[in-house]
Amino acid sequence: MIRNYDELLSYGDLYKKSLDKQKKKVLVCAGTGCLAGGSLAIYEKIKELVKESGLLVDVDLDKEEEGVGVKKSGCHGFCEAGPLVRIEPYNYLYLHVRLEDCEEIVCRTLKEGKPIERLMYHSNDRIYKTQEEIPFYKKQTRLVLHNCGHIDAENIQEYIGNGGYKAAALALNMTPQEICNLITDSGLRGRGGGGYPAGRKWSQVLAQNNPVKYVVCNGDEGDPGAFMDRSIMEGDPHKVIEGMLISGFATNANKGYIYVRAEYPMAVHRLQLAIEQAKEYGLLGENILGSGFNFNIQIAQGAGAFVCGEGSALTSSIEGERGMPRVKPPRTVEKGLFECPTVLNNVETFANVPIIILKGAEEYKKLGIEKNTGTKVFALTGNVVNTGLIEVPMGTSLGEVIFGIGGGIPNGKKFKAVQIGGPSGGCLIFDENHLNLPLSFDSLEEAGAMIGSGGMVIMDEDTCMVEVARFFMSFTQRESCGKCIPCREGTKRMLDILEEITKGNGTMDDLNLLYEIADTVKNTALCGLGKTAPNPVLSTLQYFYDEYLAHVVDKVCPAKICKELAEITIDPDICKGCSKCAKICPVKAISGKIKEPYHIDKNKCIKCGACIEVCPFKAIKEV
Amino acid sequence: MLDLSFKERVNEIISRHNNDKKKIISIIQDVQKEYHYLPEEVLVYIADTLDISHAKIYGIATFYENFSLEQKGKNIIKICDGTACHVRDSIPIFKAIYKYLNLSDKKNTSDDMLFTVETVSCLGACGLAPVITINDVVYPKMTPEAVVELLQKYKKEAM
Numbered sequence: 001m002i003r004n005y006d007e008l009l010s011y012g013d014l015y016k017k018s019l020d021k022q023k024k025k026v027l028v029c030a031g032t033g034c035l036a037g038g039s040l041a042i043y044e045k046i047k048e049l050v051k052e053s054g055l056l057v058d059v060d061l062d063k064e065e066e067g068v069g070v071k072k073s074g075c076h077g078f079c080e081a082g083p084l085v086r087i088e089p090y091n092y093l094y095l096h097v098r099l100e101d102c103e104e105i106v107c108r109t110l111k112e113g114k115p116i117e118r119l120m121y122h123s124n125d126r127i128y129k130t131q132e133e134i135p136f137y138k139k140q141t142r143l144v145l146h147n148c149g150h151i152d153a154e155n156i157q158e159y160i161g162n163g164g165y166k167a168a169a170l171a172l173n174m175t176p177q178e179i180c181n182l183i184t185d186s187g188l189r190g191r192g193g194g195g196y197p198a199g200r201k202w203s204q205v206l207a208q209n210n211p212v213k214y215v216v217c218n219g220d221e222g223d224p225g226a227f228m229d230r231s232i233m234e235g236d237p238h239k240v241i242e243g244m245l246i247s248g249f250a251t252n253a254n255k256g257y258i259y260v261r262a263e264y265p266m267a268v269h270r271l272q273l274a275i276e277q278a279k280e281y282g283l284l285g286e287n288i289l290g291s292g293f294n295f296n297i298q299i300a301q302g303a304g305a306f307v308c309g310e311g312s313a314l315t316s317s318i319e320g321e322r323g324m325p326r327v328k329p330p331r332t333v334e335k336g337l338f339e340c341p342t343v344l345n346n347v348e349t350f351a352n353v354p355i356i357i358l359k360g361a362e363e364y365k366k367l368g369i370e371k372n373t374g375t376k377v378f379a380l381t382g383n384v385v386n387t388g389l390i391e392v393p394m395g396t397s398l399g400e401v402i403f404g405i406g407g408g409i410p411n412g413k414k415f416k417a418v419q420i421g422g423p424s425g426g427c428l429i430f431d432e433n434h435l436n437l438p439l440s441f442d443s444l445e446e447a448g449a450m451i452g453s454g455g456m457v458i459m460d461e462d463t464c465m466v467e468v469a470r471f472f473m474s475f476t477q478r479e480s481c482g483k484c485i486p487c488r489e490g491t492k493r494m495l496d497i498l499e500e501i502t503k504g505n506g507t508m509d510d511l512n513l514l515y516e517i518a519d520t521v522k523n524t525a526l527c528g529l530g531k532t533a534p535n536p537v538l539s540t541l542q543y544f545y546d547e548y549l550a551h552v553v554d555k556v557c558p559a560k561i562c563k564e565l566a567e568i569t570i571d572p573d574i575c576k577g578c579s580k581c582a583k584i585c586p587v588k589a590i591s592g593k594i595k596e597p598y599h600i601d602k603n604k605c606i607k608c609g610a611c612i613e614v615c616p617f618k619a620i621k622e623v
Numbered sequence: 624m625l626d627l628s629f630k631e632r633v634n635e636i637i638s639r640h641n642n643d644k645k646k647i648i649s650i651i652q653d654v655q656k657e658y659h660y661l662p663e664e665v666l667v668y669i670a671d672t673l674d675i676s677h678a679k680i681y682g683i684a685t686f687y688e689n690f691s692l693e694q695k696g697k698n699i700i701k702i703c704d705g706t707a708c709h710v711r712d713s714i715p716i717f718k719a720i721y722k723y724l725n726l727s728d729k730k731n732t733s734d735d736m737l738f739t740v741e742t743v744s745c746l747g748a749c750g751l752a753p754v755i756t757i758n759d760v761v762y763p764k765m766t767p768e769a770v771v772e773l774l775q776k777y778k779k780e781a782m
Contacts, residue, residue, distance in 0.1 A: 033750045036761035079750025224705030224745035262652070262689050263746055265759060303648055303687035306744065320647040322686040381707035381749035388750050419706060455749075457706040471709055475744060481686075 001282040004290040005169045008160070015161030022069030024110055025088040026050075029149060031075025031231055032266055039083035042097055043072055046085075049106040068110055071158075074235015076149035077389035078136055081121070086131060086149065093131035094119035136386045139405045141367065143375045144351045145391045148235030153270055156277035159238040165283055167354035171246045172291040176206050179250035183353065185361035187373035192218055192309075192346030193421065193452045194528070195441035198353075201343060204333040205251040208341035213253035215244050216337055216344045218314060219260040219267065222306040223422030224475065226455030228377040229347035231389050233260065233267035236351070237274035241297060243350030245284065246357060247343050248295045256295065257337065259314055261302040271299055306479035310527045311336070311344050313481065324481045325527035346453065348377055368394030372440035382419075382457035385410050392439070398428070399435040402458060413460035417543070419468070420444065421452025423475040425535055428543065448539045450532065464561035465544040466551050470498035472536040476529065487530030490521035494537060502562045506552040515541065563607055566622040572597035574619035581611035581620060632657060633665055637672055644673050651684060659699075660691045696732045696739035698777055701756045705745030708753040716753055717742065719767035723774055737781055738774070 002008050028034075028043040047070045055068045076084045081095035085105065092115050094105065101119060108114045121128040121136075128134045142148075151158040159165070171179050184199025205213060217240060221229040233240060244256045260268050275297050278284040286294045300318045307313045308323040315337040317323035336342025352374060356364045365373045372394040378401065381387050385407030392401060402408070402418065409415050418428050421444070428434055428449050437443060444451050459468065477491040494517050497510050518534035518541075525531045541548060550558050557565040570581070570590075575597040582590040582598060589605040592598030600611075600620075612620045636653045640646035650669060655661055661684055670680040684690045700720065704713050720726075720740055724733040732739040748754045751763030755770065762773060 032748050032761060033763070036748060036751055036754070036763045079748075082750070222744065224709075225707045225749050226745070227749055263743065301649065301652060302689075303652060304689035304743075305687050317648065320645040320683075322682055379749060381752065382710045387707075387752075423706070455706070457710060457749075459710055463710060468710075471706070479744070 001280075002289065003282065005173065008165060008169050008289060012160050012163065012166065015157045019069070019158060019161050021066050023066045023089070025069040025071065025086075026105075026110070027071055027073040027076075027086040027088070027149065029074075029076045029082060029084040029086075030072035030153070031079070031082075031149075031234060032227075033075065033079035034082035034084055035266070037083040038099070039097075040072075041099060042083055042085065042102060043070065045099055045102040046070055046106060049102055050110065053106055053111065055110065071152040072154065073151060074148040074153040075231040075389055076131075077145065077231070078134075078386065079388040080386050084149075090115070091130040091132060092116075093121065093134065095121055136388070136390075136405055136407070139400065140391050141375050141393050142391045143355055143367070144232065144239075144348060144377055145235070145389065147239065148231060148389075151236070153235050153237060154273055156238060156274065156281060159236075160281075163358070164238055164354075165242055167357035168242050168245050168249075168283065169289055171249055171357050172289055172293060176250045176252060177203075179246065179357075180206055182361055183250070183356060186356045186364045187361075187368075187371065188349065188352055188356060188364075189372070189441060190345060191348035191352070191376065191453070193450060195451065198345060198349055201333055201345070202247060202250050205253070205341045205343050208334065210341050212255075212338075212340045213251055214337040214340055214342040215248045215251065215253045215256040216315065216318070216342055217244055217256065217258040217350055218309065218311075218344060218346045219258055219264070220302050220309040220314060221264075221347070221453060222261060222309050222479075223425075223453055223455045225379060225381050225419070225457040226422060226453050227379045228389060228454045230264050230267050232347050232351050232377070233258075233264070234270050237267075237270045238278065239351045239354060240271070240347055241274055241278055241284070243353035244297060245288070245295050246353050247345070247350065249291075249293050251341075251343050253341075253343065254294050254296070256297040257300050257318055258297060259300045259302060259308070259318060261308075262304055268299060268301060275299070305481070306475075307481045307527070307529050310529055313527070314344070315342065322481075324483045325529075327526065348454075369438065369440060372442060376439065376451065376454060378439075378454045378456045380406050380456050380458070383409055383413065383460040383463070384458040394440045395438040395443075397435065398437045398439060401439065401456070406458065409458065409460050411460075413462065415458070416461050416463055417459045417465065417468075419457040419459065419472075419536070420455070421450040421532075421535075422455050423472045423536065425450050425452045425455075425532070428539065448542060449535070462559055462561070464502075464557050464559035465540045465547050466498065466557070467502055467559075467561050469536050469540045470495065470502055473498055473533070476533040479529065480533075481529075484524075484526035484530060486521045486524040487526065487533060490517050490525070490530075491533050493517055494521075494534065498537070501548065501551050502557075503564045504551065504555045504562070506548075508552060511541070511548060511552060560622065563609070563622070566607060567602060568600055568605055568607055568609070568612065568620060568622055570598050570600060571619045571621065574617050576617055576619075578616065580614050580616065584610045584614045586610065629662070629665055630668060633668055634672070637669065642673065644675060647673065647675070647680070647683060648687070651680075651690060655690060659695045660693055663692070694732070694736075696736050697781065698738050698757055700738055700740045700774075701743045701746065702740065703744075703746045703748070703752070703754050703756075704742050705749065705752075707745075707749035711752040713753040713765075715767045716755065716765050716770050719770055720755075720774065723771050737778060 083097050085094040085097045121134045180203040188198045189195040305323045308317045310325045311332045313323040313325045332344050377391045473495040477495045480487045482488045522534045577595040589601045
């Protein structure tokens with residue numbers, strides 16, 4: 001039980017000293033990505049080998065011994081190269097580690113301090129020994145993700161030993177208004193997508209006179225292609241809790257909820273553990289650090305509804321209702337959870353709070369650009385060489401992120417588009433004009449997209465943009481809660497039209513109708529999901545109009561993705577005339593003579609592809 | 624029909640949540656963990672116990688995608704069709720699984736009750752796309768061939 005600020009500091013020193021006794025540290029990534037790659041077995045194996053070799057794992061504080069720490073850390077971010085193992089103090093980062101490598105890691109690196117070059121990052125004949133040198137990391141500014149991959153996510157002592165909860169202790173000695181002002185001055189904007197100033201939101205809740213207020217953390221990260229919040233919750237859960245605690249004190253709220261989607265069992269587990277530890281250490285509960293302030297946090301689990309990421313739908317869901325948005329006003333700051341004033345911020349926003357308290361507003365503002373301060377975490381996925389989790393200052397150019405950090409497009413393909421801000425964000429084409437586009441709330445909005453929560457899906461030249469628009473529409477249509485007509489009916493109609501276009505049945509009138517419906521839904525839908533649902537359609541129409549025309553007028557899919565626009569032909573030079581295709585064809589479109597090349601009747605063919613699969617000579621192709 | 628012994632287990636779950644109507648989603652979640660689906664009798668029983676209408680509990684149970692009113696197979700396969708997996712070819716994997724288990728649009732549980740297949744929008748493991756999970760174990764970088772091999776393994780284990 002830590003009772004006050006001074007005690008926190010002395011405990012911090014103590015834990016730091018104890019950690020420092022672990023002269024060498026092995027950090028095995030235990031993020032969802034690396035776990036899937038078998039990192040847990042690697043962790044166990046290394047731990048076992050270290051023990052066998054006589055090196056100490058658990059160091060007793062009272063003794064003068066030094067040892068090796070073997071830990072499971074949060075996500076290192078470089079998911080493409082997992083499972084990852086980082087060795088300190090050398091800062092070696094080993095990639096694609098397998099069980100067979102563990103023995104060498106212990107013998108060579110831990111005992112002799114020598115690097116194992118074959119496990120290190122290679123590029124253009126250069127070996128990058130330390131993690132910090134690798135271009136993927138070098139070009140990042142890891143502020144929110146600072147602890148992710150560096151500390152044991154399941155151990156509060158490591159968090160405190162690395163300066164954790166110091167910000168909360170400092171904040172508890174300020175007045176609520178001072179904290180709100182500080183957050184306002186820092187320019188912190190909501191990282192969940194809207195970009196609303198966090199300090200202003202807090203001040204509004206503080207101004208409410210209700211005796212009961214709530215702090216809610218939105219961890220319902222449902223955007224396909226986004227896993228920033230998951231990695232923060234899994235890799236540094238205490239930072240989120242600390243941020244919420246500060247927010248609670250700044251707004252006179254005594255109860256917090258973290259709403260986590262059910263698809264993230266590891267995040268729920270680590271948060272639950274972190275909350276219990278924080279209670280045990282007196283950092284949650286009654287009279288926190290002797291300030292007289294009480295604060296408790298509870299986890300609420302989602303049940304698989306994307307719309308619950310919307311504020312009022314999320315609070316309804318915590319209340320045990322169907323997660324449907326309601327008409328605003330009253331806004332969440334006035335009547336949120338259980339009809340009480342509520343601070344509702346995203347995971348990453350809360351994780352920024354302790355940093356601001358420690359750094360001060362002026363120092364924090366130096367990062368990023370005007371009106372868009374600080375950093376932003378992005379999940380880089382899709383057709384890109386280095387998929388993973390990255391963090392850059394606001395205002396970093398799109399080109400730098402995709403080519404500098406992401407390493408460009410794999411397999412020598414050309415870049416085509418980047419989809420940013422989740423299914424209701426927008427697709428941006430990547431030409432000279434957008435190469436320098438700075439990533440910030442304002443610049444993306446101008447370009448017709450939005451920062452969303454930070455999912456960034458890169459698409460190469462083989463992607464059909466009409467199909468992509470259809471894909472996103474099918475997502476939003478499925479996730480539409482059905483409460484308001486524009487979203488419920490509009491997404492359905494837009495999806496129908498896009499489906500017809502990808503089948504080759506689209507007309508020019510359809511394109512006009514698509515514009516019209518998109519415009520109506522955008523302006524009249526009830527909540528953010530509906531309002532932004534047309535964005536992918538509008539932005540693909542804006543940047544890839546030619547591709548729509550190709551589907552509608554010429555009835556071809558330039559990327560050869562839309563199956564029903566493809567033509568199936570038999571290559572007469574390869575065909576041996578075995579008749580297998582003719583036998584399997586369900587509509588008898590294939591005919592010919594045995595031992596002579598066969599032929600497909602285009603008018604009969606339904607493009608089912610059965611003949612392609614059955615051909616033993618691979619003579620049948622879609623063109 | 625379930626026998627009446629379910630009441631004891633359900634009562635236990637409800638009291639774990641302090642008989643609180645507001646915890647209805649957590650209660651349903653726990654019940655589903657127990658039975659792998661939501662049997663009608665159980666839903667009715669919960670509604671009566673907590674004094675909420677049958678319509679309301681039905682509304683909640685059908686609103687959230689994680690809840691199922693139909694009995695599911697022993698192993699739950701989730702195929703990710705999020706954006707990242709989609710652009711890295713998740714559809715061929717989907718097709719391979721459906722073909723292997725002989726499933727269709729209207730049928731997502733295999734005849735032997737060993738597998739239920741669900742499509743999810745994103746599992747948050749985009750760095751490893753395309754992924755599937757079987758009983759929450761993530762299998763990364765799937766291909767149609769690898770997925771069939773995987774299913775064969777699960778089938779063998781069940782025998």
